[in-house]
Amino acid sequence: MTETSVPAYTAFKTARPDQWIKTTTGDWEIIVGMEVHAQVSAKSKLFSGASAAYGGDPNSHVAMVDAGMPGMLPVINKFVVEQAVKTGLGLGAKINLWSRFDRKNYFYPDLPQGYQISQYLYPIVGEGVLDVESEDGSIIGVGIERIHLEQDAGKSIHDLDPNSTYVDLNRSGCALMEIVSKPDIRSADEAANYFKNLRALVRYLETCDGNMDEGSMRADVNVSVRRPGGALGTRCEIKNVNSTKFVAMAVNYEARRQIEILEDGGTIDQETRLFDVKTGQTRTMRSKEDAHDYRYFPDPDLLPLVLDEAWVENIRANLPELPSAMKARFQSQYGLTAYDAAVLTSDKEFAVFYEEVAKGRDAKIANSWMTVELFGWLNKNNVELSQSPISASKLGALVGLITDGTINGKIAKDVFAKMIETGDEAGVIVEREGLKQTTDTGAIEASIDALMATNPEKVAEAREKPKMLGWWVGQVMKATGGKANPAIVNEILKGKLGVE
């Protein structure tokens, strides 16, 4: 029986030279493996019927079994099992039709049973792979070692009282998936992208809401360094890192810390470390000597988890479209670039939003209005897409007005600002403010004639320098209150000024 749930380092891929950390003593390579704890999206807990919803008054979502009351027994939540299988299938992983729950024994007030029920030796999901973008734009496959199901602990609250610790068991017994990667990651960027892509995947699958603020996803990051292709170094595990940015920061800091020690002739102690978000540094939490002996053994209250192959295949057949497939489809169906498709499919919410905006409209205009205008505004105002003041259908309607020539792009920007301001539909604003684009060639010609009459020197200049056309377009737009159709303006101007 092996001693640790962290898989032995078996993959010895060497990092690309551009990923090496170069110091005066030579080059260093970073080796990273990650264990991500993802709370399973489900109504109830892993082994009880209590609500698994976030929040609630302390100890209001607690069944007798979650509180470790005498004689209470765990009963597996079938939906949670389905969610774990779905996640495994999303990672192209092997689904183990036979898996088992073990007890991990230790004492702590927020662990009511005195043990955590977890899958130690026989996890429900075996090896798989997640595609991750490296800093040079290439795609690397990060191996998935396993996914196992386990119970979350409760929450100890130490700062309510100087002399007491309070315990909230709402989280006690909630289902977690521990997704363990192979040590295939070779840089801070890859580590961050792995975490980001994993989050995107579980959100696509709706197996975890990926809400980092609520602790739905947190990563234990294992970092070691070595000379490129050399013998593996001792690793340190950085616990509970809860954002993509922090993952990158933690890897960078920790790798440099280890290199510094090694270059000073020191050795790395295998230990568990904490990442301090304020300083961007890691510090010792506990050393290997303090490690618990968890006395794992099969939980006698539960039978082995045996899955029916047909049931698994049914889940596979009903998997939603995954990010990689959706990205490819966005490129072919909407004619988007790989970059744009990647941005739009980086989050399921983006993709769903985009498809609604683009439905029956110009796909590229839809893309730019969503990623440039809307995202620009959201970023500037620090608002999540889910809280956007302009819904997908409203933005779609605006894009529709641009696509069908009702308004031009310049006017659209004003309409967009008014939509945010008033919450009104684009069409209502255009109607109310009389912003409809003028396609009346007579009116446009009249205003061009008037301009030509008052600016004879510019007419001559334009005939010399066709680049002057831009000044003319601007003048016409100004004269028409921005409502003239720029394409028609261009066309008529060219004729009248005699430029090509």
Next chain:
Amino acid sequence: MTNLTELNLNQALSGLKAGNFTSTELTQSYLKSIEAQNTSLNAYLVVTADKALEMAKASDARRASGNVGALEGIPLGIKDLFCTKGVRTTAASKILGDFAPEYESTVTSQLWRDGAVMLGKLNLDEFAMGSSNETSAFGSVVNPWKRKSSKVPLTPGGSSGGSAAAVAAHMCLGATATDTGGSIRQPAAFTGTVGIKPTYGRCSRYGIVAFASSLDQAGPIARNVTDSAILLQSMMGHDPKDSTSLNVAVPDLVAAMAKGVKGMRIGIPKEYRVDGMPAEIEKLWQQGIAWLKDAGAEIVDISLPHTKYALPAYYIVAPAEASSNLARYDGMRFGARVEGVDLTDTYEKTRAQGFGEEVKRRILIGTYVLSAGYYDAYYLRAQKVRARILEDFTNAWGKCDAILTPTAPSAAFGLGEKSDDPIKMYLNDVFTVTANLAGLPAISIPAALDVDGLPLGLQIIGKAMDEETIYSVAAVMEQAANFSTRPA
């Protein structure tokens, strides 16, 4: 009217049905019997007299309205390992303090569903760990049986000593009990009562304070085989709240009693002739064989070659599970708590003062055998032995339909006689642990008295889920033995 406590359960059901007496009257008789004897026997930890009379009254009302359950109006004792809603549940340990659960065990709720009346909670070895009832934090139970010409108080056996003593002394019509390594059958043998541990998974473990989850199984202790069948019938059944509960139909056990043993093959395992077994036990076993032969059964010699490893394997598996199951008694959420200077100190003081010596011994053994570096040598190997033991039985079923053995290697011994030697105490379970390790049903029925006038039991082990055969054999043996002696 004769003393109602003279009637057995089946007779009481008839009497209630005939309207000869009410459940209230029956319950009052038992409360009186408890009052008269409990001070000396210490079988009940808690007598729920008010609740009993209330339940009896409700039962009488149901009967009056024609709504009659299988145990309508029958007063029972409940081993204090079963959680009973709103009634203090101790597991005979100080560590549970004044814990009164908010929930009812499935087994007891089924008894109440069928109309039974709760008299109170019965004493046991602390957390069901013991073979003599001497590890109870609330004092030993005294066996109502005494040796001829001696007043030495004897053990009723354990861990279900309170259940066995209460049934033998007519302080209830039947009792619930649990059996992890013999805790129903050995006390039944020591008190001249009938105790059955059904197939693992027949009775839900939901709401029973856990000792060793993979071995624990509930069953009744009763005055005779018929009463046992009626009680077990009500206790069994699938429970979705226990993942190890068997989802199979409940057989008609009373009907099975009438089937006889003609043509049945009864296996006699040679490995159960242990060194130092009293000649009387061997004689009793031969007597049992003769009764079954006379009734038309075929006697077959069988071998269960791994039997000698059963007891050591049991004393690894059971403490291992117990060490984990008892981790929840930490003084944090319920039960007794002894404040220390910090968290670790509070844990240590609470558990050091809350648990008794035997429980601590088993937690230590269990923690040790699960420790890194020892797991393979102990726990894993014990599990392999367990698989071999099950295999032994599977092979035996090719040759026989049920197995006959003695229940215990001796009759009831004196209180204090073995309490300073745990190994000697553990040897009490030598014939009974195999059925727990293999998950098989096994019954103990009283068969004879020894030279001192103490009851001795014989055990019938059956195939998994074949309680019916066990009751067919038990009925035949009960008739042949004609055991009708009562404690003086």
